[in-house]
Amino acid sequence: MQQEIKIPINLGTKEEQIKDSNSPNIRISSSQSKDFFKSTREKWVFIAFILPPFVISMISMLHMITLFETSNSYWMAVSIAIAVELAAISSLVALVVLDKLSKNTIWSMFFTLAILQIIGNCYSSYRHLSIEAITNISELLLLDLDFLWKKRIISFIVSGILPCISLTFVKGLVSYFKEE
DSSP, rough: OOOOOOOOOOOSOEEEEEETTTTTEEEEOGGGGGSSSSSHHHHHHHHHHHHHHHHHHHHHHHHHHHHHTTTSOOOHHHHHHHHHHHHHHHOOOHHOOSSSSSHHHHHHHHHHHHHHHHHHHHHHHHOOOOOOOOHHHHHHOOOOSSSSHHHHHHHHIIIIHHHHHHHHHHHHHHHHOOOO
16 A cells, blocks of 8 residues: 655745654754845845856866867867866855865865966967957057067967956955855
């Protein structure tokens, strides 16, 4: 004979009892669940500070495919780039959510991944910069260097700064939620 099992879907804000004919009363309190956000404002702050690093992470992933493709097949390069970006996102989440992990270890990992992103971004930009763009930006920035150095500097300006911006947003997010 089968027993009927009832599972409550919404506990609400008050304590509720689940009664079973074969077991003692079990009390489940909704206060046991912990809300990460205290207000709607905090949700919007979180979204505002998490969105730029997330978008930059996707752009960096595409750039790193170009870098990793220099020594791997295309699908291997895609896999490595996805793994690196997932590691960056995981470390970002760990900084905000997890209290038991060493913050220094997580920050070290995040900075290492950011350096890899900078290299991947700069390499991809270096490969795709046109001579016309290099000439125009060099004139704008008054760069009086040989062509290769102009190309390197412009590659860094165009894409190498993105992970630094991402780190700044992450640091701001962590600081905001740790102050409370």
